[in-house]
Structures are given as structure tokens and as C-alpha cells.
Amino acid sequence: MTDRLSEREVRDRLRLIEDMITEGRRATEHWGWAFVLWGAAYYIALAWSTVGQSAWAWPVTIIAASLVTAAVASRKAGEHPRTTVGRAIGSIWVALGMSMFVLFLALGLSGRLTDPHLFIAVASAILGMANGASGLLLRWKLQGACAAVWWIAAAASCFGTETQSLVVFLAAIFIGQIAFGVYGMIADNQARKRHRAHDDPAHA
């Protein structure tokens, strides 16, 4: 080929470039824990607002969960590279949090949040939107399925009794947050182990 580089070396270098680019793009942050945390937060807020009949249950729980998420995320931020996809997905979830907080706080303060069906339908639809957008960005069918669960919950909660709506919401939280989050954490863990085992060091 040339006196400097054999054909095998050229192919080897092209493979190295391809592998490293793929490695960088694969470097999205791991958010399984956040799904579990927020699933637990929804359960706490629901229990508090139902049993304790407190108007502060949702705002206080949401603010507390946001603070914990921000603290853990900032701790993890340094470990991962910043990617455009990661920033896009992060923006979707931050915008979702802001939308839900502003909307439900205003509805609660104005006294117009009187129909639990409406609350569950709107919250589920917004969660479906965020999961759907993330799933499409990551081309992740499982998250797309989570979005479908939320959309079904949004539609189903418009019908039936308040108790039936609540049961639908509790089931959607379990599937879309807790089960999906736990699966995400297990998958991240396995991927990390696989990576360590297959790491192909690049030497100068």
C-alpha cells in the first residue's frame, strides 16, 4: 500500500475511528433512578393528598423530588460527556417538570382543580408526551411502550368513577415509572459490566 501503512493498518484505523465515535454517541446518561424516584414521589403525593387532605401535598413533594433529582444529577454530571441527544432529552424533562408544576399549582390555587379525572388525564398525557419524545429520540421501543401506557391512562381516566381513575393512574405510575426505572437501572448495570469486559484499549 504505502511504505508507512499496510492495508490491514488502514482498515484497523478506520475501525478504531468508527468504534470510538459509536462509543461517544452511546454515552447518554443513566436515568433509571430518576424514574423510580419520581414514581415514588407520585405515590407519596397521592397518599398524602388523599389521606392527609392537604393542598400542599403535591407542591411540596414535587419541589422535594426536583431538589433530589438536581442534586444527584449534578453529582453524576461530571462522570459523563455532554451530548446533543442528552441535552435534548434533558430539556424535554425539565420543560415537562416546569409545565406540570406551573399548570397544577395555578389550577390548585385558583380552585379549578376539582375534577380528579382531569388532573389524572392531563398529567398522564404530559408524561406520555415526554416519554414518547424521549423514546423517539433514542429510538427506544420500550420507552415508546411506556408512552403508550401513559396515553392509554390519559384516555381511560376520563371514564368511570374517581376510584377507577385513581387505580388507572396508580397502575400507570407503577408500569411507566417504577417498573421502567428498575429495568433501566438493571440494563445500565449490565451494559456497564459488558463494557468493562469488552474494553478495547487504544494505545499511542
Place this chain on the structure above:
Amino acid sequence: MPDLPELDPVIHGRLRLALLSLLSGVEDAEFAWLRAKTSATDGNLGAQLLKLEEAGYVAVAKMFVRRKPQTRYRLTDRGRQALRNYVRALKQLLGSAIDS
């Protein structure tokens, strides 16, 4: 026979090539992440990144995150173009090998 392309000596080092390729897939990355992905030693990694920085292929930002020093690297436009040219040159070399 067409002239064979010159390969950029700055990128030609295997670790430097791996670093530029890694950085081309992200917006920026921390020193520790690059070290983990390349399995290079701190000294070697630092030296190769310095060479890339001197060539204007990567830009470095030093900051403190939660009171800990952090050094983040990103690929510059010049670095991206250099990597593109390098890949083009490799493909040209491969093409000439297949033709001959």
C-alpha cells in the same frame, strides 16, 4: 498512478486518533471519561491531549464542579475538519490498494 494522500501526523498517533474520534461524537467530555474509554495512563493521555490542543484540534476548559477541579475537552471546528480529511485520506489509500 495518482499521488497517495499525506496523512496528518498530529492525528496519526493511535491514541490521538481515538481521542479525536471520541470527541467527535460528544459536545465535550471530561478527562476521566476519556481516560476510561482509552485505558491510557494519566501522563500519556495528558501529553497527547496537549499535542492536540497545540495543533488547535481540541479546546480545553478548566473548571471547578462541587469544589473539585474538572478539565473538559471539546473538538474544535479545525479538529473536526482535520479528522474528516484524515478519514478521507485513509479511504483514498484503501481505494488505491483495491485498485492496484
